[in-house]
Amino acid sequence: MKAIGIKAPGGPEMLELREVPAPVPGPGEVLIDVVAAGINRADVQQRRGFYPPPAGASDILGLEVSGRIAGFGPNVAKAFSKGDKVIALLSGGGYAQQVAVSAEQVLRIPAGVDVVTAAALPEVxxxxxxxxxxxxxxxxxxxxxxxxxxxxxxxxxxxxxxxxxxxxxxxxxxxxxxxxxxxxxxxxxxxxxxxxxxxxxxxxxxxxxxxxxxxxxxxxxxxxxxxxxxxxxxxxxxxxxxxxxxxxxxxxxxxxxxxxxxxTTLRARPTEEKGAIMNAVREHVWPLVSNGKVKTLVAKTFPLAQAAQAHAYFDSGEHMGKVLLTV
The missing domain is CATH 3.40.50.720 (NAD(P)-binding Rossmann-like Domain)
Incomplete structure (x- = not known):
């Protein structure tokens, strides 16, 4: 599959599109066909060499995605079906065509939000x-x-x-x-x-x-x-x-x-804690998003291949709201 890699720590120009092995979902994990990924300050710090991923996490950038369920590892407890539109909170791996993540960190997209815009939601x-x-x-x-x-x-x-x-x-x-x-x-x-x-x-x-x-x-x-x-x-x-x-x-x-x-930090928390947080988000935040009391503000979207340009725009500080990569 295609994903964004880092040639060496540094500026946005260090990001490149490359071919990497597709992820295989492990026990309790789902495979997601990524539609969009959100850009976060942590991605910038990792690109610069200051924020390495936690042990066992993908070294591909990206802490949040939206997409569709494409497959399952063994022993997935949550009731998802192939094709379900979802968002996921990640420890890494989002700037790619596919990602495997614990089902505990995955939620269905709230009503009224399109699948691209939804990528702006999980991390924030x-x-x-x-x-x-x-x-x-x-x-x-x-x-x-x-x-x-x-x-x-x-x-x-x-x-x-x-x-x-x-x-x-x-x-x-x-x-x-x-x-x-x-x-x-x-x-x-x-x-x-x-x-x-x-x-x-x-x-x-x-x-x-x-x-x-x-x-x-x-x-x-x-x-x-x-x-x-x-x-x-x-x-x-x-x-x-x-x-x-x-x-x-x-x-x-x-x-x-x-x-x-x-x-506090979110990225390095264990799956159980992230799952509890995502359950709270589904219960308390999704209703506010669905009824319009909480709106999603997207500043700009870029194709995955233009990740370097997207990071340059993010670094400029000109944006208001989220910057997204579309796959």
């Missing part, structure tokens, strides 16, 4: 629901700050938080993106981080309360300021390190607020 839905609601326990009426509000994770996080009844603040890097946050996504507090200090804006707009929960993809660069922005008993959930991995922190501020810092 699982990441956001597991972190904001299962881990941080975000509650209706609380204030949540979401960094990178117009990225794939951000768009989903804003909408799910709004649907729950939270007060939502989000950052972005341009006036155009800030307008999108307000007009399209209904954000209560939209902050242009290039021109505004998110800590000061949040304090002013919340009457000094701050954020009960912060979902952060930046990491070290924002660590102290995130703690500054937290409310009493606030929860900072770090899911990305675009701004580095090492920072100093005023522990006195953290302790005085009785706040918590939580670091």
């Amino acid at each position: 839905a699982a990441t956001v629901y597991s972190n904001l609601f299962m881990t941080a326990q975000l509650q209706a009426g609380e204030t949540v700050l979401i960094h990178g509000g117009t990225g794939g994770i951000g768009v989903m996080a804003v909408q799910l938080a709004k649907a729950l009844g939270a007060n939502v603040a989000a950052t972005s890097g341009s006036e155009e993106k800030t307008s999108t946050l307000t007009a399209f996504l209904g954000v209560d507090i939209a902050i242009n981080y290039r021109e505004q200090d998110f800590v000061e804006v949040l304090r002013e707009r919340t009457g000094g309360h701050g954020a009960d929960v912060i979902l952060d993809v930046v990491g070290a660069k924002y660590l102290q300021r995130n703690v500054d922005a937290l409310a009493q008993y606030g929860r900072l959930v770090i899911i990305g390190m675009q701004g580095g991995t090492t920072a100093e922190l005023d522990l006195g501020m953290l302790v005085s607020k009785r706040a918590a810092i939580i670091g």
Whole structure:
């Protein structure tokens, strides 16, 4: 089959279309004919040589796909049939014509979503629901700050938080993106981080309360300021390190607020945990997608053979929403 390989760690030009052996589904796994794959920040880090796949995972890029069931390994417990339209959360292997994955990490596509657009859902839905609601326990009426509000994770996080009844603040890097946050996504507090200090804006707009929960993809660069922005008993959930991995922190501020810092990753979790998250997504997120309360925002699609161009576009930061590869 055809898949995207990495010639050497580096820029988008290091991606190439190549012929590789087709996957064979093992016990409990299904084989999926891939229709589309989502591009994520983790793919970029792996391409650069900074984020190797977990032990036993495919070294092909791609953490989420949509497609159709093509076959089964032995002992598949979930009731799928050949041809079913599905999405899958992966540990790797998505930039390819086929992928084999545990049936526990596969869901049928929610009603009203086409099979290409569906590729924008699995990683962001699982990441956001597991972190904001299962881990941080975000509650209706609380204030949540979401960094990178117009990225794939951000768009989903804003909408799910709004649907729950939270007060939502989000950052972005341009006036155009800030307008999108307000007009399209209904954000209560939209902050242009290039021109505004998110800590000061949040304090002013919340009457000094701050954020009960912060979902952060930046990491070290924002660590102290995130703690500054937290409310009493606030929860900072770090899911990305675009701004580095090492920072100093005023522990006195953290302790005085009785706040918590939580670091999580989805890719390396065991199948059982991913299965539990996907079941929660099916129960709590899919109904919101089907009734239109949560919309899927796709910035642009590229053919699989143009993965290098797709990564260059992703790296530019110009996109709002998900970037997809179509097979």
